[in-house]
Amino acid sequence: MPRRAAAHRQRGVGLVEILVAVLILSIGLLGIALVQTRALSQNNSSMARSMAVVASYSILDAIRGDRANALTGSYNQTVTGSATGSGCPDLSSLANRQLNAWCVELGKTLGAVTAPTGRVSCSTAGICTVTITFDDSRVGAGGNSAQTVVTKAML
Secondary structure (H helix, E strand, O other), X not given: OHHHHHHHHOOXXXXXXXXXXXXXXXXXXXXXXXXXXXXXXXXXXXXXXXXXXXXXXXXXXXXXXXXXXXXXXXXOOEEEOOOOXXXXXXXXXXXXXXXXXXHHHHHHHHOOOOOOEEEEEEOOOOEEEEEEEEEOHHHOOOOOOEEEEEEEEEO
């Protein structure tokens, strides 16, 4: 008789136990979703920094192709990126045409939130510094939205 009574009490899982298990599982899934969201925003931020590095090397390659003008300071300008080209340097010289193309590239690749700025400074010794500043609001909470990439190279 005692065996029957014990078997009768252990007939299955109670509703409270199921609710506790679902609660624990839900908290775990919410944690996974939060980690995934943060990883995606960090990935977007990393992509923007990579694009800034690519843009700095693209203008440096253009400057290397026109070294004589670079040494005279023709490229020493600050541009504000614009996807449409408005506000970019005019097309009056080779240096300005290359800076104009770079300005449009900055606007298209880094201008998702605000217009990025790019500054080129070349010395007569052939050392060029390219500084790109852009808004990286995609980084999310706890990150720095103002990003600056500085590239220094010799011609």
